[in-house]
Amino acid sequence: MNKKILLGCLFAASVLTTTTSCSDFLDEDPKGQMSEANVFKSQADLDASIHTIYEKLNQTQSWTNPMYPQWQGDDMTANPGSNKQAVAALDVFSSDGENKGVKDAWSQHFALIKACNWVIENASKTPTSQEEINIALGNAHFWRAYAYFYMVRVFGPLPMVLKTDPSATNVAPSSVEEIYNLIVEDLKKAESWLPTSYSQAPRNHDGVDAWVTKQATQATLTAVYMAMAGYPLNKGKEYYALAAAKAKEVIDANGTYGFYNDPVWNHVYSMGHNYNKETILGIDNNWNSGSWDHDSELTSCCRFEGLGDGGWGDAWGEIAFWKRYPEGPRKDAVYAPKITFQDGATITKVCNWWDLDAEGKPVVEAYHPMFAIYTVNCDGDNLAKEKFAPYNYLEPNYTNMTNGRRHRLIRYAELLLWYAESAARSGGDLAKAKEYLREVRKRAVTDVENVTLSDGTKVAIANMTADQLAEACYIEHGWEVAGQWTQMVTRRADEFRMNELKKNFDYRVANKPVVVAVENGKEYTAKESVPVVKSTWAGDESIYCPYPTTEVEKNPNLKR
Template identity: 25%
Template sequence: MKRYIILSLIAGTLVCCSEKFIDLQPISDMNAGNFYKTEQDMNQAVMSPYASLRDVYNQLYIFAGEVRSDNTTFSWVPGSSKDMTSIDNFGDVLLSDNQNVLDLWNRSYVTILRANIVLDKIDAVAFRDEKLKSQYKAEARFLRALTYFWLVRVYGDVPKVDKQLSVQEAYALGRVPTEEIYDFIVQDLTFAEANLPVTYANNDKGRVTQAGAKGLLAKVYMTMAGYPLKKGASYYAFAEAKALEVINSPQYSLVSDYKALFSVTNKNSSESLFEVQYKKGGTGTGSPWSNSFAPRFSNKEVVLVGDKSGFNAPTPSMSAAYETGDPRKAISMSDGYVSDPGGARVNEKYVKKYYDVSFSVSPDNDNNWIELRLADVYLLYSEALVRQGKQYQTALLYLNKIRQRARNTPGAAPGTLADYTSFATDEAFLLAIEKERRVELAFENHRWFDLVRTERAQTVMSQEQKEQNGFDPALWNNNMLLFPIPLQVIQSNPEKIKQNPGY
């Protein structure tokens, strides 16, 4: 398209809240300009950016957070799709006309647009309860911040959009520095933290809470402390403080059974700080992962209903990262399956953390996507302390809490996953935290960004690519830490939108 609008200025459909927050049903053919008149209208408007998260978490963010890392690869791709394999294989050129790279950009900006609609319209609407108005603003700003956190880590400098824009205004925008985007994210999350409720009634369970904003802010500070901004000790201290506030929140606790954490019967658990909500049943709101991650040519040995896509398959190094007897491996992945019919062993790895039986042949499962949970915050807290060179026993305590939960999960081998007692160096301590984050948070979209912010990507990924794809580690360069700006975006505004180095 010759005149491609860089920010995907399409309002899309609004989504309403029926009896429960998770019942997100689209309202078609709604004239958004005439719609926002009441508190109920604004509640429906707030649902819209929540709902659009399903499009990016569905697959695109998995490509960026997992497939790009050493955690997963593709066991099967249609034809010779470079759009998929170039994300995974550093020996391939990740082209700027990659459709997945473009879709991630566009769909992320649709979420931002929907959040901005809420923020632009809400002040003109009379509320009986001003606190509720502030809550709706806080939800929109959290969702905008979360989406920008993804964009800035994937692309680096990106356009900053804090309001609805006309086409002319959109064409005038250029990329702004990464640090400015992070400051914008912090502003949104600080507002969200101050104005979100601690809990919700059951019908609104799944909306972001105050602890969700605090937890994301801790993660943002950890990222700002590391690469590429390298803000260092003061930001590790900010992350420590926010993580501790979450840890001290009485509403949250680790789920005692690691497997139960991912059960479709245990959505929005005591450990979950924020989940993207999915619901199966033929309404278009179901999740695909049980089917998407199943080996392409498996029968009903892996999933009972629906197609299998064979992507996001665990790598050999991911399989080997688990200690012997760690039950999290069998819960999260498998090294193969027994074919039916035939009974032969098929050594094809697949993710099984998100299991459900699809409602129909088209993948339609009930799993939510857990974007942020308490175990993640425990490990960030432990890391923040070590990076500041302080409170080593407290850092050990929270690292070991994760291991304790794992060894108390049914299926753990007796005597395994013992507590760490000490480390000879800070580097050894940090590598132990890194490993624990890898196995605890496997297939949850954290690994790639952990490697980037800790400046471990070159060491880990050049070796991984050498082993898996014959990649020459000498060819590594830090341009690979960012994805290319989509070509259509550059063509829409070539004077102000320039390509990332190396593409």
């Protein structure tokens, strides 16, 4: 194991074996033992404080635990056994306050908030230019908004922590609307202060901006306004209009920004195209010239256990979603078209995920579709070296758990779909919306013009009503982000906005067999594997994660 991977693994081990509460994180000075008296004395100090924010940001996504709530979406499920009980519980809407995914989602995002508050309180003291202070404040306000945007959709009402003073943490939760108002206020400040580009590393490297920009903030505001338009605030048409207008600001200025949709879909998440300009907002990992050096620890997450290459099997594809998924290059990139077994650097067996052996037993124990988006090939026979190329499921897999993947929080294809859906829901330009829907689909599917809606009807884009177009764009975004728990707007987040998570619950309770293939006159069927423990839907109590038990014990105000 080379030095970079060893350091990444040691970091992962320290995170996964250390139990830290939200209060511990909030009481921790984000710059270690440094105080206001000996920091913010130079531009280097100010830069270091921003690097601390990005270090904390990395840790919200470096491993899967903080993202476990996203398994509530209809795209992903979990292994019912192994060591996956925590994610399986969230998968079927039955977690408790001891769930490690619940605890890590809370603690890691509040650690990020704390680091942002530190900069917001102190950046203006730095003896540097106002432009540099504005950049620092813009970054801090943006990532505080990001942390709260993640958490408000997972936990609902939250403590509004705006200071580093420990006494500011033991407060009663603010309402969902109050949290959203803070998010919008923070993002508007960031939008007014941030530049549209940076010129030097680590702010900009490999042709992309690593620090957040004005246009990334505008794209984020688009997502936030859409969320506010839907459940639970239900602000409706007015906020969809705000979302469409904000997305259009980015789209109209794209001649300057240079974002694009890569014409080849398997390039979208490829390590060979790690720093592409389809990404509007990303989280960089292992950027050695900067101050943060945390790897992405997701390369093994989607490969099933028992295939010979050290897969963890954290995320399995839900069967019905995979079955509905439209055929084409996108599906072939999002899911492994076949399952491969590996011995060393040799592929020993290739099969369908639903194949049965001579005794009628599954060849692949998981018996589910397998995502391929985070998976990376090894370089030649060197299992410990990643290949910087689009993933090829027929080639041997890189077997270390860490790499330098850039997490794509918002892509240009998503922004086009957000504009199109929001315009359709608010009385906007349907012609332009239809153009953008076609633009996203043309590289992704075999039948660009005809879209299957949720009721099973197929409608040509040219003939769509506003309501049909809005639904088509909503569905399309689900295909675009399937299996991507690191997106800012996951499939779970979309379904939450549309108040459709109960549909997932009902599907899982019924758990009827799905016909996944017919070969030589034989039907192959499959069912979901994670059993539903609590079979009665409890509304928001089912949707929202409970507050971590340790935090409830420490903060008597932390009550539903």
